[in-house]
Amino acid sequence: MLFTPQHAIDELGDEFADPVSAAPFPETILRFRNDRAAAEIGLEDLDDAAWIRHFARFEPLPGAQPRPLALRYHGHQFRVYNPEIGDGRGFLFAQMLDENGRLMDLGTKGSGQTPYSRFGDGRLTLKGGVREILATEMLEALGVETSRTFSLIETGEQLHRGDEPSPTRSAVMVRLNHGHIRIGIFQRLAYFQDTENLKRLTGYVLRHYYGEEAKDDAPQRLLALVAERTARLAGQFMAAGFVHGVLNSDNINVSGESFDYGPWRFAPTWDPGFTAAYFDHAGLYAFGRQPEAIFWDVMQLASSLRLICDEAPLVAAMDRFPAAYTREVTAAVLWRLGLKPRNPEQDRALVQATERALTASKAPLDRFYFDAFGGQLPQSYGEPFAELRGLLAGYEPRKPRDHPYWEDSEPCSMLIEEVEAIWSRIAEQDDWSPLNAKIAAIRRMGEALQGSGDARHRWNEGRGEALA
Structure with missing residues (x-):
């Protein structure tokens, strides 16, 4: 499709944002470009040099807004109201339509200081950018409506952070998502x-x-x-x-x-008390x-x-x-189990039985969903799953297990140990191959889960949505 710039944000006027400029970074090393997402907004044909100009030097895209905008907002942070926040290390770079006619934003993280940076440097650690790639790729594959990491460019600065080994490498990230209007x-x-x-x-x-x-x-x-x-x-x-x-x-x-995404994690088991942030x-x-x-x-x-x-x-x-x-x-649990819905009462009973079995057994979540996809739970799942096994017998698979992914010995997962191992290879050896391999594995899993014509992402069907 053609790139279709929009200026919807101008409708709101000057009270909502401040024009800002990007930081002048000493280096611009392209580490990740999401051509799959770029194709949805008509930017997949940019060569790497143009990509860096737009997403590290922030030269305006043709026809897009001339200057970045740092949005103004407040918010409750851990239930405490804070009137002194806003876009402190990011800005709205451009708006455009996607292939479904939805208004989309390209926004940044780590692009420099703004009027809302307070005492921060406005930068992003390279590790933070890598973690956001992994989070968004995994969530997209698992059917979660998420922003996509669009670009990650290393910027050649040494950053100091109190909660991780310092100095550490820096980066600027661009995300693509359906607006930046926060509560x-x-x-x-x-x-x-x-x-x-x-x-x-x-x-x-x-x-x-x-x-x-x-x-x-x-x-x-x-x-x-x-x-x-x-x-x-x-x-x-x-x-x-x-x-x-x-x-x-x-x-x-x-x-x-x-x-x-900051301190996110995927839970290894169905543990309601599991937290991500230290x-x-x-x-x-x-x-x-x-x-x-x-x-x-x-x-x-x-x-x-x-x-x-x-x-x-x-x-x-x-x-x-x-x-x-x-x-x-x-609906989401049924989808991940690879099952067609039956009726609300039976479907809810199945999900409640799933939660009970996973809580009691402490079975690994990724392994369970992998083994149970399509409703055929192996006999190795014992007594805690007896009720669930009986309920599964009444369900039909929404798609067959015919993708090569289902022949793998292990499911694709994204536990904290894997994230740290990927980062260690980058930090210690500048080896990006584990990250690239993981992205490929996640997308392969996504193909197996979603399949051709799957309508799990209902938001891709259009902007509006009727309510009863």
């Missing part, structure tokens, strides 16, 4: 009692991320849509065994797409508490919208979340 942007406007811009932002999100024009019920309509989309994301996290680690309100995108001492964002955390963040959106809407319709919109989560986690 925290609404919170900032509510903080300043800015009702006019709250209305403007509500209309912008409805128009560009849900395909609807704002009407009299715009605030409650938006909240209902966000509640449904974020409930879906919570369900997908659980089926993937993924722990985001920092589900603050400034990290929740109102399009319902996961992004901004500083999450209370387990606020533990694996099993993620639906609650996301619901709490959406409540902050509801609180912000009270400036422009009565409380009762907002409460009704929020009430969609629990039922939507139950529906979505059920």
